[in-house]
Amino acid sequence: MKAIMHFFWFCSGAHTGTLTKYPAEHNKYVGIGATIFFTALFASLSGGYAMYFVFSGSSFAKLWAVLFGLIWGLAIFNMDRYIVSTIDKNGVWYKQFFQALPRLLLAIMIGIVISRPLELKIFDKEIREQLQVNYLKKQRVKIDTLNNSFASKYQLEIAKTQEMKAQRDSLESAIKEDRKKLNFEIFGSKTEETSGVMGYGPYAKMKEADLRNKETYLEQLRQQLAYQETRLDSLKNFEGIYNEKMLSGSQLDSLTTLAGFADRNEALGQLKQNPDGSTNENMYYAITFISLLFIFFECLPVLVKLMSPTGAYDYASLRRKEIDFHDIDADKDVALSVIDGVKGDRIQSKLDRKRKRLTEA
Numbered sequence: 001m002k003a004i005m006h007f008f009w010f011c012s013g014a015h016t017g018t019l020t021k022y023p024a025e026h027n028k029y030v031g032i033g034a035t036i037f038f039t040a041l042f043a044s045l046s047g048g049y050a051m052y053f054v055f056s057g058s059s060f061a062k063l064w065a066v067l068f069g070l071i072w073g074l075a076i077f078n079m080d081r082y083i084v085s086t087i088d089k090n091g092v093w094y095k096q097f098f099q100a101l102p103r104l105l106l107a108i109m110i111g112i113v114i115s116r117p118l119e120l121k122i123f124d125k126e127i128r129e130q131l132q133v134n135y136l137k138k139q140r141v142k143i144d145t146l147n148n149s150f151a152s153k154y155q156l157e158i159a160k161t162q163e164m165k166a167q168r169d170s171l172e173s174a175i176k177e178d179r180k181k182l183n184f185e186i187f188g189s190k191t192e193e194t195s196g197v198m199g200y201g202p203y204a205k206m207k208e209a210d211l212r213n214k215e216t217y218l219e220q221l222r223q224q225l226a227y228q229e230t231r232l233d234s235l236k237n238f239e240g241i242y243n244e245k246m247l248s249g250s251q252l253d254s255l256t257t258l259a260g261f262a263d264r265n266e267a268l269g270q271l272k273q274n275p276d277g278s279t280n281e282n283m284y285y286a287i288t289f290i291s292l293l294f295i296f297f298e299c300l301p302v303l304v305k306l307m308s309p310t311g312a313y314d315y316a317s318l319r320r321k322e323i324d325f326h327d328i329d330a331d332k333d334v335a336l337s338v339i340d341g342v343k344g345d346r347i348q349s350k351l352d353r354k355r356k357r358l359t360e361a
Helices: 002-012 023-054 061-085 093-122 124-153 155-187 202-239 249-257 261-270 281-307 312-360
Strands: none
Touching: 002 023, 002 061, 023 061, 023 093, 023 261, 023 281, 023 312, 061 093, 061 281, 093 124, 093 261, 093 281, 124 155, 124 202, 124 249, 124 261, 155 202
8 A cells, every 4th residue: 555655656746755745635636646646547548449440450560459459558657747746835826827727728738639530439330331321422522423424425425335235215106106006007097196996908018017016127226236235344344333332231331440540530520510510519528528538648647736735745845945945055155165265375376486486576
């Protein structure tokens, strides 16, 4: 227990030798040190998780994540420890506040940085779903772009194919109608275009010949259309259109697993909006409040130091600084006196030598 207490004293940046003399201050600095330690721990987890996605897919991803997490956590620990230990508690409250303000702004910036990776982990399921939606949209846009590019590049061939299809459809309808008229002519049904005489007469033969000509032309048109469609298919294959297909479920899962930090961060931001562009209030407030929680947690060491009352340790630290400054000034005076004395001796020695030379002369 004593070792843990001394460890948290070290985390708080307090001078252990001075703090030991004042038992009433022990718990306060244990609390400050624990706050700094756990803030650094969260920062380490956050940095390691972010680095894991930076190197996702690599066999050394976990190793890099652990290594960077330790380095990042130690860096945050060192900054927080320095920020808290340099706050002077012996001035009036507004002087303390303005003294801590730059450090507080730095703590807010650090809180924003370390909160994002942890938010990505908290909303991992929702982010995966959003990533799948994003990947499907991107693939759809890619396919549409290829199709539009192909339609622009081969618009004459496509127009010719569409024209031939229109002719085929029109001819098929005409043949169907002519078959009906031929049946009416043979069976003696009276219409505006039939004679009404039953039997296979000259009108029926004429209609049948016309029908055969149209069927022959239709067959030729179908062959030409089949050739044109085959040619278009080969062109589409050449342009790579058939190689781009909508992603399957397994492909989406694979892409989501390999998604990097930037894609996940973008997806997290998109969760705040509905598909129609309106704000998704539930997700917006959830993400915002979690961000504020981590920012507050990073600012907590500074706030704890500011809120804590001035104690015996703070007063003793101030007096220790005054004594150190006095010792420095005293050492300075002694050094100046020594230098002045040495200089005077040197001058006197020169005068004696000069006097001796003059006397001998």
